[in-house]
Each structure stands twice: as C-alpha cells, then as structure tokens.
Amino acid sequence: MQKKPVAKINAKKNLRPLILDLHQYTAGRSIEEIAHKYHIDPSRILKLGSNENVLGSSLKAKIAATFALDKVNIYPEVTSDKLANKIKKINRLKNVEVVVGNGMDHIFEMLARLFLNNGDETIISVPTFTPYELVTLWAGAKPRLIPLLKNSYQMNIKKILDSVNKKTKIIFICSPNNPTGNLMNSDDIKHILESTDKIVFLDEAYTEFPGNSLIKWIEKYPHLIIGRTFSKIFGLAGYRVGYAFIHKSLVTYYLNSITPFTVSRPAQSAALAALDDHDFFNKSVQMVKEAKEYYSRELSKSGIKYIPTDANFITIDTKPNKAKLIATKLLEKGIIVRDCSSFGYGAEYFLRITFGTKEQNKRVIDALRTNIHLCQ
Numbered sequence: 370m371q372k373k374p375v376a377k378i379n380a381k382k383n384l385r386p387l388i389l390d391l392h393q394y395t396a397g398r399s400i401e402e403i404a405h406k407y408h409i410d411p412s413r414i415l416k417l418g419s420n421e422n423v424l425g426s427s428l429k430a431k432i433a434a435t436f437a438l439d440k441v442n443i444y445p446e447v448t449s450d451k452l453a454n455k456i457k458k459i460n461r462l463k464n465v466e467v468v469v470g471n472g473m474d475h476i477f478e479m480l481a482r483l484f485l486n487n488g489d490e491t492i493i494s495v496p497t498f499t500p501y502e503l504v505t506l507w508a509g510a511k512p513r514l515i516p517l518l519k520n521s522y523q524m525n526i527k528k529i530l531d532s533v534n535k536k537t538k539i540i541f542i543c544s545p546n547n548p549t550g551n552l553m554n555s556d557d558i559k560h561i562l563e564s565t566d567k568i569v570f571l572d573e574a575y576t577e578f579p580g581n582s583l584i585k586w587i588e589k590y591p592h593l594i595i596g597r598t599f600s601k602i603f604g605l606a607g608y609r610v611g612y613a614f615i616h617k618s619l620v621t622y623y624l625n626s627i628t629p630f631t632v633s634r635p636a637q638s639a640a641l642a643a644l645d646d647h648d649f650f651n652k653s654v655q656m657v658k659e660a661k662e663y664y665s666r667e668l669s670k671s672g673i674k675y676i677p678t679d680a681n682f683i684t685i686d687t688k689p690n691k692a693k694l695i696a697t698k699l700l701e702k703g704i705i706v707r708d709c710s711s712f713g714y715g716a717e718y719f720l721r722i723t724f725g726t727k728e729q730n731k732r733v734i735d736a737l738r739t740n741i742h743l744c745q
Contacts, residue, residue, distance in 0.1 A: 514714070523553060683722055
C-alpha cells in the first residue's frame with residue numbers, strides 16, 4: 370500500500386502573532402568578535418561597551434563560587450533566601466522584602482507575570498534600557514513611550530501622568546538612566562508616586578556609583594519596586610544575579626509566581642561573598658570617580674559634547690554625525706564602545722563609553738581626538 374506524502378509542517382503557525390514582529394536584544398560587541406573581524410590581538414582589545422567592571426570581580430567572590438562547585442549536583446535554594454536575607458539585613462529594612470532573580474531582566478519578567486494582562490499598558494521614558502519594552506510586548510501589553518526632555522534628559526512628568534489610564538499597570542524608570550547616565554530628579558519620582566497608585570519600577574542598576582538610592586521610600590509608597598544588580602559594581606555580570614526591594618504586601622504573590630531555582634549555587638555564593646568585600650567595592654567606586662573627572666575634563670578640552678553622568682559610563686553626543694561612524698573607527702583600533710542606535714528615539718547620536726583604568730581611559734581619549742571631526 371502506497372503511503373500518502375506527508376504534508377510539509379509549518380511549525381511557525383503556532384507562534385503568538387506578537388512574536389513575529391520582535392527583534393533580538395542587541396548586546397555589546399564581544400572581544401572574540403572584534404578580534405576576528407579586524408584581525409586584532411585579543412589582548413589589545415578594550416571592552417568598554419557593556420558597562421561591566423573592568424577591575425574584574427572580587428577575589429572573595431571567585432573563591433566562594435569555586436567552593437560551591439562541589440555541590441552543583443544539588444539544586445540551589447528555590448528563592449535564594451540566604452542572599453535575600455543578607456541584603457535585607459545590610460539595608461536595615463522594615464516592611465520591605467528582598468527577592469532575587471537570574472539577573473535584573475528576570476525581575477522585569479516577573480513584574481510582567483504579576484501585573485500585565487493582554488491589552489494592558491506600561492509607560493517608559495525613552496531612550497532607556499530596551500528590556501522594559503520587550504517584557505511589555507512579551508506579555509501582550511502595549512508600551513507607551515514618552516521621550517525624555519531635550520538637553521536635561523529628565524522625565525516629562527506632565528506627559529507621563531497624562532498618559533496614565535485604566536489600562537496602565539507599570540511605570541518604568543531608570544536612574545541613573547541607561548544610556549544617558551544621569552540620575553532622574555527625585556522630586557519628579559516622588560510626584561509620580563504621589564499622583565498614581567500604579568506600580569512604579571525604579572531600576573537602580575548603577576546607584577552604587579552616585580550613592581543615591583530611594584529604597585527607604587518603599588515603606589511609604591508600597592507601589593514602588595526597586596531593582597538592583599550584581600553585574601555592575603560587583604563585577605558579576607557573567608553570573609546573572611539581580612534583586613529587587615518590594616513591599617511586604619506584594620512579596621507573597623511574587624514568590625508564589627516565581628520560577629524556582631533561577632540562581633545557581635556558584636552565583637549565589639559569589640554574590641554573598643561580594644557583599645563582604647568592601648575593599649573591592651570601594652576601589653571600584655574610586656576608579657569610576659576618577660574616570661568621570663578625567664573624561665569630563667578631557668572631553669571639555671577637546672570640545673566634544675557629552676552628557677554629565679552619575680553612572681560607570683559616559684555618553685558622547687555625536688550630532689550631527691551618527692555614533693556608528695565613530696564607534697566603527699574605535700573598533701578598528703581595538704576599542705569596543707557602544708553605538709546606542711539600537712536604543713532608538715534619538716540615541717543613534719549617542720556613543721556610550723564604559724569607564725576603565727587610567728591607561729584605558731587615556732587610550733580612548735587619544736582615539737577620540739584622532740577622530741574628533743566625527744565627534745563634533
């Protein structure tokens with residue numbers, strides 16, 4: 370008996386319609402990629418495009434992670450309670466709990482899981498960290514994008530509050546903002562909190578550098594959730610450990626909805642040890658402080674426009690030239706920086722540079738001066 374030909378299967382038809390229009394997150398370029406493309410010795414390449422800690426990681430964290438390898442055959446804690454409790458104790462919090470995730474991106478996804486239904490809305494000031502928009506779309510919700518004010522790069526409070534409606538569930542704020550680097554005005558954040566009962570998520574990924582945090586506000590404003598990360602000042606980007614401060618009235622619902630075992634044993638151990646390495650922490654803060662002063666002085670001398678920063682990076686305004694032009698020139702010299710065009714909303718004129726050591730910073734400034742006609 371002759372078999373009937375099997376019809377060609379189209380697995381794509383099972384996809385959710387909204388997935389068809391999404392694009393993959395654009396990350397910073399890797400050393401391996403640039404070494405291969407431009408035929409450069411990898412040891413000569415500076416990776417200053419992803420706001421990582423160029424000092425590396427705490428030795429205490431590395432040792433702790435290594436010891437944890439002896440138990441990687443055993444599942445880690447479901448919700449990283451030991452790490453969460455230690456963070457809570459350090460910050461002396463009342464009525465505020467700590468939740469831990471696989472990078473802060475996991476925290477965003479949990480917020481979407483908790484608060485967003487199909488057809489809901491979020492409000493995002495742009496340009497900013499693109500995963501806020503992505504998690505909104507993944508949930509079948511709609512992001513309402515409000516441009517930052519020109520020149521100051523602060524939030525447009527009037528437009529934000531005018532955009533709040535019955536469908537609004539989350540207002541995302543990044544402070545210091547990525548990619549502009551500036552702190553958002555705390556009075557503006559307070560105004561939003563006192564004008565609406567919608568969830569306000571404040572991303573404080575870079576807050577250790579200016580030393581300015583609003584976590585104490587959560588007790589008064591239970592709709593405020595604040596996210597942090599071990600990827601920046603603690604130098605643990607490769608371990609993916611993020612966490613959030615959340616009011617006690619919401620934490621049970623968060624933990625009941627969480628994906629279990631999201632943070633590995635070595636990652637939890639590294640994070641716990643990193644919290645105790647005050648020397649590494651202080652050294653990282655000092656390096657960024659000195660780099661900020663150096664870049665501000667040297668860029669001003671050269672007449673190169675930049676946005677005053679409160680983070681571990683500085684962003685150059687390359688108008689009228691696209692930032693991609695100067696980024697490519699620096700790549701050819703083995704210097705990886707971030708052309709911010711993927712952020713959209715005017716960021717195609719932003720060139721973001723992670724702060725490095727004195728020698729690294731000088732090399733970047735020299736390269737910028739060589740191509741100064743593309744920076745002005």
